[in-house]
Amino acid sequence: DTGVSQNPRHKITKRGQNVTFRCDPISEHNRLYWYRQTLGQGPEFLTYFQNEAQLEKSRLLSDRFSAERPKGSFSTLEIQRTEQGDSAMYLCASSLYPGQGVTGELFFGEGSRLTVL
Amino acid sequence: AQKVTQAQTEISVVEKEDVTLDCVYETRDTTYYLFWYKQPPSGELVFLIRRNSFDEQNEISGRYSWNFQKSTSSFNFTITASQVVDSAVYFCALSEANYGQNFVFGPGTRLSVLP
Numbered sequence: 001d002t003g004v005s006q007n008p009r010h011k012i013t014k015r016g017q018n019v020t021f022r023c024d025p026i027s028e029h030n031r032l033y034w035y036r037q038t039l040g041q042g043p044e045f046l047t048y049f050q051n052e053a054q055l056e057k058s059r060l061l062s063d064r065f066s067a068e069r070p071k072g073s074f075s076t077l078e079i080q081r082t083e084q085g086d087s088a089m090y091l092c093a094s095s096l097y098p099g100q101g102v103t104g105e106l107f108f109g110e111g112s113r114l115t116v117l
Numbered sequence: 118a119q120k121v122t123q124a125q126t127e128i129s130v131v132e133k134e135d136v137t138l139d140c141v142y143e144t145r146d147t148t149y150y151l152f153w154y155k156q157p158p159s160g161e162l163v164f165l166i167r168r169n170s171f172d173e174q175n176e177i178s179g180r181y182s183w184n185f186q187k188s189t190s191s192f193n194f195t196i197t198a199s200q201v202v203d204s205a206v207y208f209c210a211l212s213e214a215n216y217g218q219n220f221v222f223g224p225g226t227r228l229s230v231l232p
Contacts, residue, residue, distance in 0.1 A: 033220070042121075042208050042222035043162070056219055091162070103150045103212045106220055108162040 004109035006092050012115045013082055020078045021112040025094030032075050033106060034067055035091040043091055049075060050097060082116045089113050119144055121211050121223035129229045130199050138194045138226045140209030146170075148214035151185065151192045156225070157205040168192065199230045 005024040013019050025032045031050050035043035046065065047057045051072035064082075069075040079086055090113075093106035120143040130136045142151065153165040166176065168185050176183050180197045196203055209223045 035222075040225075042224045043220075045219045045221065048219055058219075089160070093162075097218075103214060103218060105152060105164045105167045106162075106210075107164065108154075110161050 004092055004094050004107055006090075006109035006112050008112060009110065010113045010115075012117065014117050015082060015084060017082055018078065018080045019082060019114060020076055021090050021092075021114075023075045023077070023092030023094075023109060025074070025092070026107055027073075029094035029096050029107070030072070031095045031097045031104075032069055033093045033095070034075070034077050035093065037089045037091055037111070038087075046077070079114070082114075084116045087114055087116045119211050119213055119216075119221040121209050121221055123207075123209055123223035123226050125226045126224070127227045127229070129231060131231050132201060133198050135195060135197050136199055136228065136230075138196075138207050138209075138228065140192045140194065140223060142190050142192065142209070142211045144190075144211060144213055146213035146215050150212045150214070152210040152212070152220070153183065153192075153194050154208045154210060154222075155205045156208065162208070165194075196228075199228075201230050201232055204228060204230045 007022055011019055033048040034046040037043045045058050046061055047067050049069040052069050064080045067077045089111040091108055091111045093108045095104040095106050122141045149170045151168045155163045173185050182195045184193045206225045206227045208225045210220045212220045
């Protein structure tokens with residue numbers, strides 16, 4: 001295991017369907033982040049976990065979005081009743097948080113591209 | 118609140134020219150971290166450098182150098198003798214130590230290095 005793994009890499013779905021993405025972080029990393037990136041924009045923060053606890057969720061995040069990290073290892077991001085505006089690249093990243101406010105760098109996966117028709 | 122501004126949307130240079138990418142940030146925290154990431158055409162974001170707010174020393178790594186100035190809230194990135202392989206989108210990011218600790222990214226600067 002040398003990096004962050006995301007699947008599926010591509011997902012095409014019809015409006016109204018539910019989709020789920022999975023992220024496997026670097027094994028020793030205790031923090032896991034989800035971002036969304038649309039064409040020509042920077043990554044937009046969605047949520048992050050420290051171990052299994054979800055510590056922060058963007059206020060911009062619709063209640064159709066939910067993320068879990070049940071055992072503090074892999075994470076899933078589910079989008080219910082997808083809309084065309086959800087089409088984007090969903091990025092997962094992990095980092096090591098040694099504590100006391102020290103922030104480690106993020107290591108990103110290759111992303112999961114969602115297209116909603 | 119955290120904010121990162123990268124005023125240059127796109128830059129084009131000819132190979133071997135030097136180029137500087139600007140990054141200006143806003144933060145309410147006294148302890149924070151600044152980052153630069155590269156996103157090549159393949160799409161995966163690649164970490165380049167991390168800087169904490171207490172370390173204003175400039176850093177050089179090969180053809181890359183970074184200039185951190187707290188007085189102007191800037192963290193600029195210079196590529197010396199640019200190469201075609203440097204063509205990518207470059208993102209500056211900020212993470213506050215005491216407020217949420219999520220990472221906020223700037224909108225990115227697309228660098229095109231022409232042969």
